[in-house]
Amino acid sequence: MSDDKRVVWELVRAHGRTFAEEAGIPLKDTPQPLYRLLVLSLLLSARIRGSIALDTARALYEAGLRDPRRMADADWQERVDALGRGGYRRYDERTATQLGDGAELLTERWGGDLRRLRKEADGDVAELRRLLQEFPGMGPAGADIFLREAQRVWPEVAPYLDGKALSGAQRLGLPKAPDRLADLAGNTEPAVLAAALVRAAVDKEVAEDSLRRAA
Numbered sequence: 314m315s316d317d318k319r320v321v322w323e324l325v326r327a328h329g330r331t332f333a334e335e336a337g338i339p340l341k342d343t344p345q346p347l348y349r350l351l352v353l354s355l356l357l358s359a360r361i362r363g364s365i366a367l368d369t370a371r372a373l374y375e376a377g378l379r380d381p382r383r384m385a386d387a388d389w390q391e392r393v394d395a396l397g398r399g400g401y402r403r404y405d406e407r408t409a410t411q412l413g414d415g416a417e418l419l420t421e422r423w424g425g426d427l428r429r430l431r432k433e434a435d436g437d438v439a440e441l442r443r444l445l446q447e448f449p450g451m452g453p454a455g456a457d458i459f460l461r462e463a464q465r466v467w468p469e470v471a472p473y474l475d476g477k478a479l480s481g482a483q484r485l486g487l488p489k490a491p492d493r494l495a496d497l498a499g500n501t502e503p504a505v506l507a508a509a510l511v512r513a514a515v516d517k518e519v520a521e522d523s524l525r526r527a528a
Contacts, residue, residue, distance in 0.1 A: 316527070320485055321497045321506070323526040328519050329501065329509040332357065333462045336370040342466040345380050347427040348419070350462055351448065352384075352412065358455035359404050363515070369399025373412075381425045384416035411450035418448060436469050461511070465504035471495075472503040474510065481514035485523060 333340045338349045352373060356366035376395035378384045384392070392409035401408065423429040434441035438460070445456040457475040464470040474482075474491040482489050487497070498506045513520040 315497075317487055318497050318499075319527040320487060320523060321494070321501075324485065324509045324513060324519075324523040325498065325501050325505060327522060327526065328512045329505040331462055331465065331504050331508045332363075332367065332458070332511075333465075336367045337374070338370075340462065340465055342428065344426045344428070347463070347466075348380055348425075349374065350459060351415075351419075351427060351445075351451075354455045354459040354462070355408070355411065355415070355448070355450050356401065357458050358450075358452060359401075359408070361401065361403060365400040369396055369401040372396070372399035378412075381416035381419045384412055385420060387413070389413060408450065411448075415448040415450070431467060438470055438473070441470070461507040462504055464507070465502060472506070474503070474507055477514050478507045478510040481510035481512070481520070484513055484517070484520045485510075 331340070333350055333353065336349075336353050338346055338353065340346050340350060349370070353366070353370040356369050357363060359366070373379070373395050376391070376398075378387055378392065378395060389409050392412055393405050396402070396405040396408055419425055419427070430444050431441065434444055442453075442456045442460060445451055445459055446453065457477065460470050460473045461475060461478065464473045472491045472495040474494060479489045479491070482494055488494060494506065494510075495503060513523065
């Protein structure tokens with residue numbers, strides 16, 4: 314096994330858990346899980362600790378705000394309160410508005426089903442990324458988070474290794490070419506590889522641990 318393969322193997326073995334899994338989202342190509350992933354991506358894209366975003370995604374689900382209809386029907390204060398219970402207080406008021414407006418957009422334009430957005434993109438990943446950014450609060454970072462995770466159920470997206478994932482590869486001394494990284498990962502799902510690389514990018518200890526294990 315090459316040194317690079319060993320590093321990837323150790324990284325994935327110890328840190329290869331998708332963010333959807335960590336948030337308790339059993340990702341499937343069905344409307345509710347995809348919507349929950351959209352919400353999670355919006356939350357994770359803010360300048361806030363990832364653990365708070367994950368807690369908040371769970372809090373929204375526990376409050377019953379788990380599909381666009383329920384999100385849109387909830388009043389603004391209900392959304393603010395759920396965000397606050399997750400610890401998302403710095404951005405709670407703005408995000409409560411964005412979630413409501415985004416749920417209405419998804420319902421009105423795509424019938425509450427992100428698979429229709431996928432169909433509109435017609436296999437064009439750049440177009441898919443652009444369409445995702447039409448949701449209030451979803452900038453390039455949020456769209457990248459969604460696509461990194463969604464490639465698990467939308468195979469035409471894979472391998473989706475964005476700038477954040479590639480910065481993790483750089484920190485580990487790995488190649489920065491997505492196809493090369495996918496080759497090094499072997500049978501590892503691209504979504505799992507992407508999540509592990511992102512963890513290495515945002516947490517120096519993850520990178521150091523993986524390199525130490527591979528030595």
